[in-house]
Amino acid sequence: GAGVSQSPSNKVTEKGKDVELRCDPISGHTALYWYRQSLGQGLEFLIYFQGNSAPDKSGLPSDRFSAERTGGSVSTLTIQRTQQEDSAVYLCASSLSNQNIQYFGAGTRLSVL
Amino acid sequence: AQTVTQSQPEMSVQEAETVTLSCTYDTSESDYYLFWYKQPPSRQMILVIRQEAYKQQNATENRFSVNFQKAAKSFSLKISDSQLGDAAMYFCAYRSLYTGANSKLTFGKGITLSVRP
Numbered sequence: 001g002a003g004v005s006q007s008p009s010n011k012v013t014e015k016g017k018d019v020e021l022r023c024d025p026i027s028g029h030t031a032l033y034w035y036r037q038s039l040g041q042g043l044e045f046l047i048y049f050q051g052n053s054a055p056d057k058s059g060l061p062s063d064r065f066s067a068e069r070t071g072g073s074v075s076t077l078t079i080q081r082t083q084q085e086d087s088a089v090y091l092c093a094s095s096l097s098n099q100n101i102q103y104f105g106a107g108t109r110l111s112v113l
Numbered sequence: 114a115q116t117v118t119q120s121q122p123e124m125s126v127q128e129a130e131t132v133t134l135s136c137t138y139d140t141s142e143s144d145y146y147l148f149w150y151k152q153p154p155s156r157q158m159i160l161v162i163r164q165e166a167y168k169q170q171n172a173t174e175n176r177f178s179v180n181f182q183k184a185a186k187s188f189s190l191k192i193s194d195s196q197l198g199d200a201a202m203y204f205c206a207y208r209s210l211y212t213g214a215n216s217k218l219t220f221g222k223g224i225t226l227s228v229r230p
Contacts, residue, residue, distance in 0.1 A: 031216065033217060033218075035218075035220075042220060042221070042222040042223065043204065043220035043223070045217040045218065045219070048216065048217055056217065059217070089156060091156075091158065093158075093218075095216075099216065101160055101163065102160075102218060103160075104150075104157055104158035104159075105157065106155060106156045106157040107156045107157070109156075
């Protein structure tokens with residue numbers, strides 16, 4: 001596609017439910033990043049993929065968070081047993097390689113009630 | 114670890130005037146990249162300008178320019194001839210030059226810029 005696509009745009013869920021957030025990077029981009037944007041913490045790095053492997057998972061806040069990338073393209077961020085503090089905008093970015101400019105999607109706004 | 118500080122949470126500028134957004138950072142690395150990203154209400158982060166630390170010349174992109182002071186670890190963004198469409202949140206970001214797991218962006222808290230007509 002022309003840009004990084006994220007779905008859904010908005011997600012409302014109940015505390016304790018699992019959610020999946022999807023990121024479709026720019027075609028041909030090998031590097032993919034997930035960030036979280038919240039009022040209290042600003043923009044935080046979550047995880048980085050190079051191809052299908054994740055050499056840096058250091059930003060995942062707990063073991064309730066996981067992510068995978070298949071076929072070197074689409075990535076899914078899964079949050080299990082959601083908590084109210086997980087409410088945030090989750091942004092995905094991709095780049096041609098890890099040395100190039102990162103292009104961002106419009107994010108998924110997650111609201112945990 | 115690197116840190117990025119944007120100490121002004123909000124700024125306002127009159128249309129057609131010039132405004133400067135401040136950013137400081139801390140790092141022990143000698144080579145790195147610095148960025149300014151714009152986030153309008155649509156939420157999509159848009160790259161405004163990039164500066165390589167090994168380049169002494171300040172980057173410019175049309176009405177946007179930076180004042181990069183490496184010794185002071187300061188990286189401010191100047192917006193000339195401000196337009197209503199410049200109203201957005203602006204983030205300063207740092208990235209290591211080297212490959213591998215350090216390619217993540219480290220962001221400041223952001224500054225909300227409003228433009229008065």
